[in-house]
Amino acid sequence: MDSRSKKQLINRYHRSLHPNMQRGRWSAQEDVMLLVAVKLYGDVSWSKVASMVPGRTHGQCRDRYMDNFAQRFVSGPFTSDEDCTLLQLVQKYGAGHWAMDELCFGIAKALSSRKECT
Template identity: 45%
Template sequence: MSYCENSERSKHKKIVRTWRKEEDEILLKAVEMFGENNWDKVSELVPERTKKQCKERYINNLSQRNEKRKWTCEEDSTILSLRNCVGNKWTLISEKLVNRSPNAVKNRYFGHIKRLGISELELVEEALRNRSSSAFEPVDKNMFTVCN
């Protein structure tokens, strides 16, 4: 037998399986019953899945916080400025965004913002350009008379 076959690492091989629809349904019901902070109990109802697998599957794929929509310049700017302040604390950063998971925020940063070398100033300028092209422009407050 080779060293690799006897090693401690080979005894604990990680088995990767795709999540089935039935497992997702069970997971959603378990989270509904026990909440998002009781992964020990949740995982007891999901056969052959660990609490870590259940938590990651729920947060990254099933949670309402993981919304699939286009990213805005404001969100990119928030990610960039908060990352400059707090570092790679994706959970903390995601809490400042609406319906974005920590994993989605991390992927956005490394897959788009950092790769393109976008600066915070560029994002702010783009957001201002988009805002000024809106159909709803602010009006002068003196345009109307206030009635009491």
């Protein structure tokens, strides 16, 4: 064990060896607990979400939510309405500041069916 870091040991235990960890299919009750937790904490604080879903890790909660419940984003061509909205937003905020988080959030929120800025 000397060749393993403390973080590696903790992760191994919590992700693979913990006796209370659930594996396999999710129950309807677990799905409800997951959705309530995401509504309460949002989809960025997965450790907090997992604390409300006994037996599931933060990674399991994140994967379950993203694969089954997260809003699906449009990936095809932009519509003319989306183009018009995007042009209006760029005119309002400017085209040279794409890296600003608040700009990306504002544009992504206005075009909510499109994937958010990362």
